[in-house]
Amino acid sequence: MEKFDNNRTKDAWSARAAHRLTRRSFVAGAGAMGALAALGSFGLAGCASKGGTASSGSNGTDAEADDSFDAVIVGTGGAGLSAAIAAYDKGLVNIVLLEKMGVNGGNTNYASSGMNASETIFQAEQGIQDDSSLFAQETLDGGHNTGDPELVRFMCNNSAAAIEWLDGLGIKLDNITMTGGMSVKRCHRPTDGSAVGLTLVPGLLDAVSERGIPIAMNCEAKELVVDGGAVTGVKVEADGEEQTLRAKAVILATGGLGANAQMVTKYRPDLEGYVTTNQPGATGDGYTMAERAGAELVQMDQIQIHPTVEQKTSTLIAEGVRGSGAILVNSKGKRFFNEMSTRDKVSAAELEQPGGFAWCVFDQQVYDANKAIAKYDKSGLVKKGANAAELAAAIEVDPAALQDTVNAYNAVSANGEADEFGRTEGCIAFADGAMYAIKVAPGIHHEMGGIRINAKNQALDASGAPIPGLYAAGEVTGGIHGDNRIGGNAVCDIEVFGKNVGEAVAEALA
Ligand code: ADP
Secondary structure, eight states: OOOOGGGGGHHHHHHHHHTTTTSSSOOOOOOHHHHHHHHHHSSSOOOSSSSSOOOOOSSSSTTTTTTTEEEEEEEOOOHHHHHHHHHHHHOOOSSEEESSSSSGGGGGOOOOOOOEOSSHHHHHHTTOOOOOOHHHHHHHHTTTTSSOHHHHHHHTTTTTHHHHHHHHHTTTEEEEEOOOOOOSOEEEETTOOOOOOHHHHHHHHHHHHTTTEEEETHHHHEEEEEEEEEEEEEEEETTTTEEEEEEEEEEEEEOOOOOOOOHHHHOOOGGOOOOOOOOTOOSSSHHHHHHHHOEEEEEETTTEEEEEEEEETTOOHHHHHHHHOOOOOOTTTOOOOOTTTTHHHHHHHHHSSGGGGGEEEEHHHHHOOOOHHHHHTTTTTTEESSHHHHHHHHHTHHHHHHHHHHHHHHHHHHHOOTTTOOTTTTTTOOOOOOOOEEEEEEEEEEEEOOBBBBTTOOOEOSSSOEEEEEEEEEGGGGGSTTTTOOTTTHHHHHHHHHHHHHHHHHHOOO
Protein backbone atom coordinates (compact mmCIF):
# COMPACT_ATOMS: atom_id res chain seq x y z
CA MET A 1 0.00 0.00 0.00
CA GLU A 2 1.33 3.40 -0.91
CA LYS A 3 2.10 5.43 2.19
CA PHE A 4 0.51 8.81 2.65
CA ASP A 5 3.06 11.50 2.00
CA ASN A 6 2.57 14.05 4.74
CA ASN A 7 6.07 15.27 5.36
CA ARG A 8 5.40 16.98 8.63
CA THR A 9 3.78 14.04 10.34
CA LYS A 10 7.04 12.19 10.35
CA ASP A 11 8.70 14.56 12.73
CA ALA A 12 7.17 17.12 15.04
CA TRP A 13 10.06 19.48 14.59
CA SER A 14 10.02 19.49 10.82
CA ALA A 15 6.26 19.72 11.26
CA ARG A 16 6.67 23.12 12.87
CA ALA A 17 8.74 24.23 9.93
CA ALA A 18 6.20 22.82 7.50
CA HIS A 19 3.49 24.88 9.12
CA ARG A 20 5.27 27.97 7.99
CA LEU A 21 5.02 26.98 4.33
CA THR A 22 2.79 29.23 2.33
CA ARG A 23 3.11 27.27 -0.89
CA ARG A 24 -0.06 25.48 -1.89
CA SER A 25 0.18 21.74 -1.69
CA PHE A 26 -2.56 19.31 -2.41
CA VAL A 27 -2.39 16.01 -0.73
CA ALA A 28 -4.62 13.12 -1.54
CA GLY A 29 -4.60 9.45 -0.80
CA ALA A 30 -3.39 6.73 -3.12
CA GLY A 31 -6.94 6.25 -4.30
CA ALA A 32 -7.80 9.91 -4.40
CA MET A 33 -7.14 10.42 -8.05
CA GLY A 34 -10.66 11.74 -8.35
CA ALA A 35 -9.73 14.58 -6.08
CA LEU A 36 -6.59 15.43 -7.97
CA ALA A 37 -8.29 15.10 -11.34
CA ALA A 38 -11.08 17.31 -10.14
CA LEU A 39 -8.75 20.19 -9.47
CA GLY A 40 -8.39 20.88 -13.16
CA SER A 41 -12.09 21.11 -13.79
CA PHE A 42 -12.89 22.99 -10.62
CA GLY A 43 -13.29 26.71 -10.82
CA LEU A 44 -11.64 26.82 -7.45
CA ALA A 45 -8.45 24.87 -7.81
CA GLY A 46 -7.82 24.79 -4.10
CA CYS A 47 -10.63 22.44 -3.29
CA ALA A 48 -11.17 18.88 -4.19
CA SER A 49 -14.38 17.14 -5.06
CA LYS A 50 -15.26 13.82 -6.53
CA GLY A 51 -15.03 15.40 -9.97
CA GLY A 52 -17.17 17.34 -12.39
CA THR A 53 -17.67 21.03 -12.96
CA ALA A 54 -17.16 23.93 -10.68
CA SER A 55 -19.98 25.56 -8.85
CA SER A 56 -20.30 29.22 -9.61
CA GLY A 57 -22.96 29.94 -7.03
CA SER A 58 -22.32 30.91 -3.46
CA ASN A 59 -25.64 29.87 -2.02
CA GLY A 60 -25.15 26.17 -2.49
CA THR A 61 -28.35 25.73 -4.48
CA ASP A 62 -26.94 25.01 -7.96
CA ALA A 63 -28.52 21.66 -8.73
CA GLU A 64 -26.14 21.07 -11.60
CA ALA A 65 -23.04 21.56 -9.56
CA ASP A 66 -20.93 18.56 -8.80
CA ASP A 67 -19.69 19.93 -5.53
CA SER A 68 -22.16 18.20 -3.27
CA PHE A 69 -21.21 15.61 -0.73
CA ASP A 70 -22.88 13.40 1.80
CA ALA A 71 -20.50 14.73 4.39
CA VAL A 72 -17.88 17.46 4.46
CA ILE A 73 -15.43 17.01 7.32
CA VAL A 74 -13.60 20.16 8.29
CA GLY A 75 -10.15 19.56 9.77
CA THR A 76 -7.61 16.77 9.42
CA GLY A 77 -6.54 16.27 13.04
CA GLY A 78 -7.23 13.02 14.82
CA ALA A 79 -10.96 13.71 15.12
CA GLY A 80 -11.52 14.60 11.45
CA LEU A 81 -9.42 11.76 10.05
CA SER A 82 -11.09 9.23 12.35
CA ALA A 83 -14.53 10.55 11.41
CA ALA A 84 -13.77 10.14 7.72
CA ILE A 85 -12.47 6.59 8.11
CA ALA A 86 -15.37 5.49 10.30
CA ALA A 87 -17.96 7.08 8.00
CA TYR A 88 -16.40 5.46 4.95
CA ASP A 89 -16.30 2.05 6.59
CA LYS A 90 -20.02 2.39 7.34
CA GLY A 91 -20.70 2.96 3.67
CA LEU A 92 -20.60 6.76 3.43
CA VAL A 93 -18.14 7.19 0.58
CA ASN A 94 -19.12 10.54 -0.95
CA ILE A 95 -17.15 12.53 1.56
CA VAL A 96 -14.29 15.03 1.59
CA LEU A 97 -11.88 16.29 4.21
CA LEU A 98 -10.88 19.97 4.24
CA GLU A 99 -7.65 21.28 5.72
CA LYS A 100 -6.83 24.95 5.81
CA MET A 101 -3.13 24.42 6.37
CA GLY A 102 -0.56 23.01 3.94
CA VAL A 103 -0.03 20.02 6.20
CA ASN A 104 -2.37 17.59 7.93
CA GLY A 105 -2.73 16.50 11.50
CA GLY A 106 -3.29 19.73 13.45
CA ASN A 107 -2.37 19.70 17.10
CA THR A 108 -2.79 15.93 17.08
CA ASN A 109 0.70 15.82 15.60
CA TYR A 110 1.97 17.14 18.91
CA ALA A 111 -0.04 14.82 21.16
CA SER A 112 2.66 13.55 23.43
CA SER A 113 1.47 11.54 26.38
CA GLY A 114 -0.78 8.87 24.92
CA MET A 115 -4.40 7.78 24.76
CA ASN A 116 -6.21 6.96 27.97
CA ALA A 117 -8.45 3.93 27.78
CA SER A 118 -9.81 1.37 30.21
CA GLU A 119 -10.50 -2.37 30.10
CA THR A 120 -8.38 -2.69 26.95
CA ILE A 121 -6.88 -5.75 25.35
CA PHE A 122 -3.41 -4.42 26.13
CA GLN A 123 -4.17 -3.75 29.80
CA ALA A 124 -5.49 -7.32 30.06
CA GLU A 125 -2.36 -8.71 28.40
CA GLN A 126 -0.21 -6.82 30.91
CA GLY A 127 -2.27 -7.75 33.95
CA ILE A 128 -3.47 -4.18 34.59
CA GLN A 129 -6.81 -4.16 36.41
CA ASP A 130 -8.96 -1.24 35.36
CA ASP A 131 -12.59 -0.35 35.18
CA SER A 132 -14.38 2.06 32.85
CA SER A 133 -16.44 3.43 35.72
CA LEU A 134 -13.20 4.20 37.61
CA PHE A 135 -11.85 5.90 34.48
CA ALA A 136 -15.04 7.97 34.26
CA GLN A 137 -14.91 8.83 37.96
CA GLU A 138 -11.28 9.96 37.76
CA THR A 139 -12.04 12.01 34.63
CA LEU A 140 -14.94 13.74 36.39
CA ASP A 141 -12.86 14.21 39.56
CA GLY A 142 -9.98 15.66 37.50
CA GLY A 143 -12.43 18.19 36.06
CA HIS A 144 -13.83 18.94 39.56
CA ASN A 145 -17.20 17.54 38.51
CA THR A 146 -17.77 20.20 35.87
CA GLY A 147 -17.62 17.78 32.91
CA ASP A 148 -20.81 16.34 31.40
CA PRO A 149 -21.22 12.91 33.08
CA GLU A 150 -23.09 11.42 30.11
CA LEU A 151 -20.38 12.39 27.62
CA VAL A 152 -17.61 11.33 30.02
CA ARG A 153 -19.20 7.91 30.56
CA PHE A 154 -19.70 7.53 26.82
CA MET A 155 -16.05 8.34 26.19
CA CYS A 156 -14.73 5.96 28.85
CA ASN A 157 -17.09 3.10 28.00
CA ASN A 158 -16.06 3.28 24.34
CA SER A 159 -12.35 3.78 24.89
CA ALA A 160 -11.38 0.10 24.71
CA ALA A 161 -13.25 -0.29 21.42
CA ALA A 162 -11.38 2.73 20.03
CA ILE A 163 -8.03 1.20 21.01
CA GLU A 164 -9.01 -2.00 19.17
CA TRP A 165 -10.28 -0.04 16.18
CA LEU A 166 -6.94 1.76 15.93
CA ASP A 167 -5.12 -1.55 16.31
CA GLY A 168 -7.16 -2.83 13.37
CA LEU A 169 -5.94 0.17 11.36
CA GLY A 170 -2.35 -0.79 12.19
CA ILE A 171 -1.95 1.76 15.00
CA LYS A 172 -0.78 -0.22 18.01
CA LEU A 173 -0.84 1.59 21.35
CA ASP A 174 0.33 -1.13 23.72
CA ASN A 175 2.95 0.63 25.85
CA ILE A 176 0.98 1.76 28.89
CA THR A 177 1.96 4.48 31.35
CA MET A 178 0.29 6.98 33.71
CA THR A 179 -0.32 10.69 33.70
CA GLY A 180 -1.44 12.99 36.52
CA GLY A 181 -4.90 12.22 37.87
CA MET A 182 -5.11 8.47 37.29
CA SER A 183 -4.68 5.69 39.81
CA VAL A 184 -3.91 2.87 37.37
CA LYS A 185 -1.87 2.67 34.19
CA ARG A 186 -4.23 3.50 31.33
CA CYS A 187 -2.31 5.92 29.11
CA HIS A 188 -1.63 3.94 25.91
CA ARG A 189 1.43 4.81 23.83
CA PRO A 190 3.09 3.34 20.75
CA THR A 191 5.14 0.21 21.45
CA ASP A 192 8.43 2.11 21.59
CA GLY A 193 7.09 4.67 24.07
CA SER A 194 7.29 7.53 21.57
CA ALA A 195 4.90 10.48 21.37
CA VAL A 196 1.48 9.22 20.32
CA GLY A 197 0.67 11.89 17.73
CA LEU A 198 3.50 10.97 15.42
CA THR A 199 2.20 7.40 15.21
CA LEU A 200 -1.47 8.28 15.20
CA VAL A 201 -1.55 10.89 12.42
CA PRO A 202 0.52 8.96 9.84
CA GLY A 203 -1.45 5.81 10.66
CA LEU A 204 -4.81 7.56 10.18
CA LEU A 205 -3.57 9.22 6.98
CA ASP A 206 -2.57 5.82 5.63
CA ALA A 207 -6.09 4.56 6.35
CA VAL A 208 -7.59 7.60 4.62
CA SER A 209 -5.30 7.00 1.67
CA GLU A 210 -6.18 3.31 1.46
CA ARG A 211 -9.85 4.24 1.19
CA GLY A 212 -9.22 6.95 -1.37
CA ILE A 213 -10.93 9.61 0.71
CA PRO A 214 -9.98 12.99 -0.80
CA ILE A 215 -8.37 15.74 1.23
CA ALA A 216 -8.48 19.33 0.04
CA MET A 217 -5.43 21.10 1.44
CA ASN A 218 -5.06 24.85 1.92
CA CYS A 219 -8.82 24.95 1.77
CA GLU A 220 -10.37 26.93 4.60
CA ALA A 221 -13.96 26.59 5.71
CA LYS A 222 -15.24 30.13 6.23
CA GLU A 223 -18.91 29.82 6.98
CA LEU A 224 -21.67 27.26 7.28
CA VAL A 225 -24.59 27.45 4.88
CA VAL A 226 -27.79 27.45 6.89
CA ASP A 227 -31.15 26.89 5.28
CA GLY A 228 -34.27 27.02 7.44
CA GLY A 229 -32.24 26.26 10.56
CA ALA A 230 -30.46 23.27 8.99
CA VAL A 231 -26.83 23.22 7.89
CA THR A 232 -26.71 22.34 4.20
CA GLY A 233 -23.14 23.11 3.24
CA VAL A 234 -20.03 25.09 3.85
CA LYS A 235 -18.44 28.07 2.14
CA VAL A 236 -14.75 27.58 1.59
CA GLU A 237 -11.86 29.67 0.41
CA ALA A 238 -8.65 28.66 -1.30
CA ASP A 239 -6.19 30.91 -3.05
CA GLY A 240 -8.45 33.87 -2.42
CA GLU A 241 -11.40 32.32 -4.24
CA GLU A 242 -14.64 31.29 -2.60
CA GLN A 243 -16.82 28.32 -3.29
CA THR A 244 -19.77 26.60 -1.67
CA LEU A 245 -19.73 22.88 -1.03
CA ARG A 246 -23.12 21.38 -0.40
CA ALA A 247 -23.42 18.61 2.17
CA LYS A 248 -26.07 16.55 3.87
CA ALA A 249 -23.90 16.78 6.96
CA VAL A 250 -21.01 18.99 7.99
CA ILE A 251 -18.67 17.66 10.67
CA LEU A 252 -16.62 20.33 12.39
CA ALA A 253 -13.31 18.88 13.59
CA THR A 254 -11.40 22.14 13.56
CA GLY A 255 -9.59 21.79 16.87
CA GLY A 256 -9.01 24.60 19.34
CA LEU A 257 -8.13 28.27 19.54
CA GLY A 258 -4.70 28.31 21.16
CA ALA A 259 -3.02 30.08 18.24
CA ASN A 260 -5.57 32.92 18.23
CA ALA A 261 -4.36 35.25 20.98
CA GLN A 262 -7.31 37.58 20.47
CA MET A 263 -9.84 34.80 20.99
CA VAL A 264 -7.91 33.39 23.94
CA THR A 265 -8.00 36.73 25.73
CA LYS A 266 -11.64 37.28 24.78
CA TYR A 267 -12.50 34.29 26.95
CA ARG A 268 -9.57 34.54 29.36
CA PRO A 269 -8.08 38.03 29.68
CA ASP A 270 -5.68 36.72 32.33
CA LEU A 271 -3.89 34.57 29.74
CA GLU A 272 -2.51 37.50 27.80
CA GLY A 273 1.14 36.99 26.88
CA TYR A 274 1.31 33.24 27.49
CA VAL A 275 3.18 31.11 24.96
CA THR A 276 1.11 28.48 23.18
CA THR A 277 1.80 24.86 22.36
CA ASN A 278 -0.70 25.05 19.47
CA GLN A 279 -0.04 24.88 15.73
CA PRO A 280 -0.79 28.10 13.78
CA GLY A 281 -4.05 26.73 12.32
CA ALA A 282 -5.65 26.43 15.76
CA THR A 283 -7.51 29.72 15.41
CA GLY A 284 -10.93 28.78 16.73
CA ASP A 285 -12.75 28.97 13.38
CA GLY A 286 -15.10 26.15 14.31
CA TYR A 287 -16.44 28.02 17.33
CA THR A 288 -17.27 31.08 15.27
CA MET A 289 -18.90 29.10 12.45
CA ALA A 290 -20.94 26.94 14.81
CA GLU A 291 -22.10 29.85 16.92
CA ARG A 292 -23.27 31.73 13.83
CA ALA A 293 -25.23 28.65 12.79
CA GLY A 294 -27.03 28.63 16.15
CA ALA A 295 -24.94 26.20 18.21
CA GLU A 296 -24.30 26.83 21.86
CA LEU A 297 -20.73 27.16 23.07
CA VAL A 298 -20.13 25.94 26.60
CA GLN A 299 -17.34 26.52 29.14
CA MET A 300 -15.27 28.61 26.71
CA ASP A 301 -13.31 30.14 29.58
CA GLN A 302 -11.90 26.70 30.38
CA ILE A 303 -8.62 27.04 28.54
CA GLN A 304 -6.07 24.63 29.91
CA ILE A 305 -2.55 25.73 30.53
CA HIS A 306 0.07 22.99 30.60
CA PRO A 307 2.73 23.12 33.31
CA THR A 308 5.72 21.85 31.34
CA VAL A 309 6.23 24.00 28.27
CA GLU A 310 9.73 25.04 27.21
CA GLN A 311 9.21 28.74 26.69
CA LYS A 312 11.67 29.67 23.92
CA THR A 313 10.39 27.03 21.47
CA SER A 314 6.90 26.46 22.95
CA THR A 315 7.75 22.78 23.08
CA LEU A 316 5.53 20.75 25.32
CA ILE A 317 7.50 18.42 27.56
CA ALA A 318 5.38 15.28 27.71
CA GLU A 319 3.69 14.41 30.97
CA GLY A 320 5.02 10.88 30.56
CA VAL A 321 8.42 12.28 31.55
CA ARG A 322 7.09 13.04 35.01
CA GLY A 323 5.03 9.86 34.95
CA SER A 324 8.19 7.83 34.58
CA GLY A 325 10.00 9.52 37.44
CA ALA A 326 11.01 13.13 36.71
CA ILE A 327 10.63 15.78 39.41
CA LEU A 328 10.11 19.54 39.23
CA VAL A 329 12.47 21.76 41.19
CA ASN A 330 12.53 25.52 41.54
CA SER A 331 15.48 27.86 41.08
CA LYS A 332 16.61 26.99 44.60
CA GLY A 333 16.90 23.31 43.67
CA LYS A 334 13.88 22.34 45.77
CA ARG A 335 10.75 20.41 44.90
CA PHE A 336 7.56 22.34 45.60
CA PHE A 337 4.53 20.25 44.59
CA ASN A 338 3.23 16.80 43.67
CA GLU A 339 4.37 16.59 40.04
CA MET A 340 1.64 14.03 39.31
CA SER A 341 -1.20 16.27 40.40
CA THR A 342 -3.57 17.70 37.80
CA ARG A 343 -2.31 20.25 35.27
CA ASP A 344 -4.17 23.20 36.74
CA LYS A 345 -2.67 22.67 40.19
CA VAL A 346 0.88 21.99 38.99
CA SER A 347 0.76 25.10 36.77
CA ALA A 348 -0.48 27.26 39.62
CA ALA A 349 2.26 25.97 41.94
CA GLU A 350 4.91 26.64 39.32
CA LEU A 351 3.77 30.23 38.85
CA GLU A 352 4.22 30.79 42.59
CA GLN A 353 7.93 29.88 42.39
CA PRO A 354 10.61 32.57 42.00
CA GLY A 355 10.58 33.62 38.33
CA GLY A 356 7.43 31.53 37.69
CA PHE A 357 9.29 28.57 36.24
CA ALA A 358 10.67 25.15 37.19
CA TRP A 359 13.31 22.69 36.09
CA CYS A 360 12.03 19.28 35.06
CA VAL A 361 14.84 17.07 36.38
CA PHE A 362 15.41 13.40 35.55
CA ASP A 363 18.00 10.68 35.24
CA GLN A 364 19.15 8.31 32.50
CA GLN A 365 16.32 5.82 33.16
CA VAL A 366 13.73 8.50 32.40
CA TYR A 367 15.72 9.71 29.41
CA ASP A 368 15.77 6.19 27.94
CA ALA A 369 12.10 5.46 28.70
CA ASN A 370 10.82 8.51 26.80
CA LYS A 371 11.80 8.64 23.14
CA ALA A 372 10.72 12.28 22.92
CA ILE A 373 13.57 13.33 25.22
CA ALA A 374 16.17 12.58 22.55
CA LYS A 375 14.30 15.05 20.32
CA TYR A 376 14.20 17.69 23.03
CA ASP A 377 17.92 17.08 23.46
CA LYS A 378 18.59 17.41 19.74
CA SER A 379 16.75 20.73 19.82
CA GLY A 380 19.10 21.97 22.55
CA LEU A 381 16.48 22.03 25.30
CA VAL A 382 18.17 19.59 27.69
CA LYS A 383 20.83 20.64 30.20
CA LYS A 384 22.99 17.82 31.52
CA GLY A 385 25.64 16.80 33.99
CA ALA A 386 27.52 13.62 34.86
CA ASN A 387 25.97 13.83 38.35
CA ALA A 388 23.76 16.08 40.47
CA ALA A 389 26.54 18.55 41.19
CA GLU A 390 27.39 19.00 37.52
CA LEU A 391 23.76 19.41 36.57
CA ALA A 392 23.30 21.94 39.38
CA ALA A 393 26.18 23.96 37.93
CA ALA A 394 24.65 23.78 34.45
CA ILE A 395 21.27 25.09 35.64
CA GLU A 396 22.73 27.43 38.23
CA VAL A 397 21.12 26.02 41.34
CA ASP A 398 22.75 25.22 44.65
CA PRO A 399 24.41 21.76 44.25
CA ALA A 400 23.86 20.75 47.86
CA ALA A 401 20.18 21.67 47.65
CA LEU A 402 19.69 19.65 44.48
CA GLN A 403 21.51 16.64 45.95
CA ASP A 404 19.36 16.87 49.11
CA THR A 405 16.24 17.02 46.99
CA VAL A 406 17.23 13.90 45.06
CA ASN A 407 18.22 12.06 48.23
CA ALA A 408 14.91 12.86 49.91
CA TYR A 409 12.94 11.80 46.83
CA ASN A 410 14.92 8.56 46.58
CA ALA A 411 14.33 7.72 50.23
CA VAL A 412 10.58 8.07 49.87
CA SER A 413 10.51 6.26 46.53
CA ALA A 414 12.30 3.33 48.10
CA ASN A 415 9.62 3.11 50.81
CA GLY A 416 6.77 3.33 48.35
CA GLU A 417 5.01 5.85 50.61
CA ALA A 418 3.45 9.18 49.75
CA ASP A 419 6.08 11.89 49.93
CA GLU A 420 5.75 15.26 51.64
CA PHE A 421 3.76 16.57 48.64
CA GLY A 422 1.52 13.51 48.46
CA ARG A 423 3.07 12.03 45.35
CA THR A 424 2.54 8.29 45.10
CA GLU A 425 2.53 7.77 41.35
CA GLY A 426 5.52 7.48 39.05
CA CYS A 427 7.93 7.61 42.00
CA ILE A 428 11.09 5.99 40.73
CA ALA A 429 14.36 6.56 42.56
CA PHE A 430 17.09 8.40 40.65
CA ALA A 431 19.96 6.15 39.64
CA ASP A 432 23.53 7.34 40.20
CA GLY A 433 25.15 8.98 37.21
CA ALA A 434 23.96 11.34 34.52
CA MET A 435 21.23 13.84 35.31
CA TYR A 436 19.24 16.09 33.01
CA ALA A 437 16.97 19.14 33.25
CA ILE A 438 14.63 21.11 31.01
CA LYS A 439 13.44 24.59 31.98
CA VAL A 440 9.64 24.77 31.88
CA ALA A 441 6.74 27.09 32.66
CA PRO A 442 3.02 27.02 31.86
CA GLY A 443 1.74 27.56 28.31
CA ILE A 444 -1.68 27.69 26.63
CA HIS A 445 -2.53 24.17 25.64
CA HIS A 446 -6.12 23.10 25.18
CA GLU A 447 -9.59 24.62 24.89
CA MET A 448 -11.76 22.40 27.05
CA GLY A 449 -14.93 24.30 26.30
CA GLY A 450 -16.56 24.40 22.89
CA ILE A 451 -19.56 23.33 20.87
CA ARG A 452 -22.19 21.63 22.95
CA ILE A 453 -22.87 18.11 21.62
CA ASN A 454 -24.78 14.99 22.56
CA ALA A 455 -23.53 11.40 22.44
CA LYS A 456 -24.32 11.28 18.72
CA ASN A 457 -22.00 14.24 18.20
CA GLN A 458 -24.87 16.44 17.02
CA ALA A 459 -24.25 20.13 17.63
CA LEU A 460 -26.89 21.45 20.01
CA ASP A 461 -28.49 24.85 20.38
CA ALA A 462 -29.07 26.60 23.69
CA SER A 463 -32.30 24.65 24.25
CA GLY A 464 -30.47 21.35 23.76
CA ALA A 465 -32.05 20.68 20.36
CA PRO A 466 -29.79 19.31 17.60
CA ILE A 467 -29.04 21.60 14.68
CA PRO A 468 -29.95 19.46 11.64
CA GLY A 469 -26.93 18.66 9.50
CA LEU A 470 -24.31 19.92 11.97
CA TYR A 471 -21.97 17.64 13.88
CA ALA A 472 -18.76 18.24 15.80
CA ALA A 473 -15.95 16.17 17.30
CA GLY A 474 -12.63 16.67 19.03
CA GLU A 475 -11.21 19.74 20.70
CA VAL A 476 -13.81 21.97 19.05
CA THR A 477 -16.46 20.41 21.30
CA GLY A 478 -16.99 21.32 24.93
CA GLY A 479 -18.22 19.92 28.20
CA ILE A 480 -16.32 16.64 28.31
CA HIS A 481 -13.30 17.60 30.35
CA GLY A 482 -14.89 20.30 32.46
CA ASP A 483 -12.47 22.71 34.06
CA ASN A 484 -9.43 20.44 33.92
CA ARG A 485 -8.47 17.79 31.40
CA ILE A 486 -6.44 14.75 32.41
CA GLY A 487 -3.32 14.19 30.27
CA GLY A 488 -4.07 11.51 27.67
CA ASN A 489 -7.81 12.25 27.62
CA ALA A 490 -7.62 14.50 24.54
CA VAL A 491 -6.56 11.60 22.34
CA CYS A 492 -9.24 9.42 23.91
CA ASP A 493 -11.78 12.17 23.19
CA ILE A 494 -10.77 12.66 19.53
CA GLU A 495 -10.64 8.94 18.83
CA VAL A 496 -13.83 7.88 20.59
CA PHE A 497 -15.88 10.83 19.35
CA GLY A 498 -14.15 11.02 15.95
CA LYS A 499 -15.03 7.40 15.24
CA ASN A 500 -18.46 7.92 16.75
CA VAL A 501 -19.37 10.95 14.65
CA GLY A 502 -18.40 9.18 11.43
CA GLU A 503 -20.58 6.23 12.33
CA ALA A 504 -23.42 8.44 13.56
CA VAL A 505 -23.50 10.49 10.34
CA ALA A 506 -23.34 7.36 8.18
CA GLU A 507 -26.22 5.90 10.16
CA ALA A 508 -28.27 9.09 9.99
CA LEU A 509 -27.84 9.30 6.22
CA ALA A 510 -28.35 5.58 5.50
P1 ADP B 1 -8.50 17.54 16.99
O1 ADP B 1 -7.49 17.12 18.01
O2 ADP B 1 -9.79 17.93 17.58
O3 ADP B 1 -8.60 16.56 15.87
P2 ADP B 1 -6.51 19.17 15.66
O4 ADP B 1 -5.97 20.44 16.16
O5 ADP B 1 -5.62 18.00 15.73
O6 ADP B 1 -7.90 18.90 16.38
O7 ADP B 1 -6.95 19.32 14.13
C1 ADP B 1 -7.80 20.34 13.68
C2 ADP B 1 -7.47 20.62 12.24
O8 ADP B 1 -8.46 21.48 11.67
C3 ADP B 1 -6.13 21.35 12.06
O9 ADP B 1 -5.34 20.66 11.12
C4 ADP B 1 -6.52 22.72 11.57
O10 ADP B 1 -5.56 23.33 10.75
C5 ADP B 1 -7.82 22.43 10.83
N1 ADP B 1 -8.70 23.60 10.67
C6 ADP B 1 -8.98 24.53 11.61
N2 ADP B 1 -9.84 25.45 11.13
C7 ADP B 1 -10.11 25.10 9.83
C8 ADP B 1 -10.90 25.67 8.80
N3 ADP B 1 -11.59 26.79 8.99
N4 ADP B 1 -10.94 25.05 7.60
C9 ADP B 1 -10.22 23.90 7.38
N5 ADP B 1 -9.43 23.34 8.33
C10 ADP B 1 -9.38 23.91 9.55
